Amino acid sequence: xxxxxxxxxxxxxxxxxxxxxxxxxxxxxFMHRKPRDVGGVNYWNVEATGYFGKxxxxxxxxxxxxxxxxxxxxxxxxxxxxxxxxxxxxRVRQEERKPSGNHLTGVEIGFLGEVNRYTMxxxxxxxxxxxxxEGGDA
Numbered sequence: 001x002x003x004x005x006x007x008x009x010x011x012x013x014x015x016x017x018x019x020x021x022x023x024x025x026x027x028x029x030f031m032h033r034k035p036r037d038v039g040g041v042n043y044w045n046v047e048a049t050g051y052f053g054k055x056x057x058x059x060x061x062x063x064x065x066x067x068x069x070x071x072x073x074x075x076x077x078x079x080x081x082x083x084x085x086x087x088x089x090x091r092v093r094q095e096e097r098k099p100s101g102n103h104l105t106g107v108e109i110g111f112l113g114e115v116n117r118y119t120m121x122x123x124x125x126x127x128x129x130x131x132x133x134e135g136g137d138a
Contacts, residue, residue, distance in 0.1 A: 021073045024081060028069055030062050043081075044088035048105035059110020066111075067118055082115065 025031040025041045034040045046062065048055045066085070070078045089111075093103040 021075055024069065024078070028065060030065075041084070042088065043084045044092055046092075046107050048107050050105075052106040055106025056110035056113070059107040059112070060114040062107070063111045063114030063118075067115065086112075 023033075025033045025043075030044060030046050032042050032045050034042055046058070049058075066081075070081065089104065089108045093105070093108065
């Protein structure tokens with residue numbers, strides 16, 4: 001084999017450090033790991049105050065915490081994290097019918113509304129950049 005002046009055969013690329021992704025239950029304030037004998041994660045461990053506006057504010061705050069986490073760690077596992085959170089929201093509130101007739105409190109409504117707001121803002125940018133969404137006809 002002939003060597004050329006611009007050969008990359010001897011170029012060493014330094015190994016990139018492996019970025020450890022923290023476990024969501026150890027990072028997000030509204031989650032916790034279940035006891036070792038049970039296993040798993042409680043994805044929604046939030047108490048509502050009963051004051052809708054205050055609870056919505058708390059939900060917005062928790063949503064921004066979640067969005068920051070998935071933005072920093074966009075892993076395959078975190079791509080399904082929202083579904084786990086919503087599932088536990090429903091599980092926790094299933095038997096708690098509120099005076100309004102709803103199961104969800106302002107915390108859940110605020111959380112989901114804030115996630116939706118960020119999703120819409122992202123899709124506005126995508127549609128402007130690509131000219132259309134990839135999700136179907138609009």
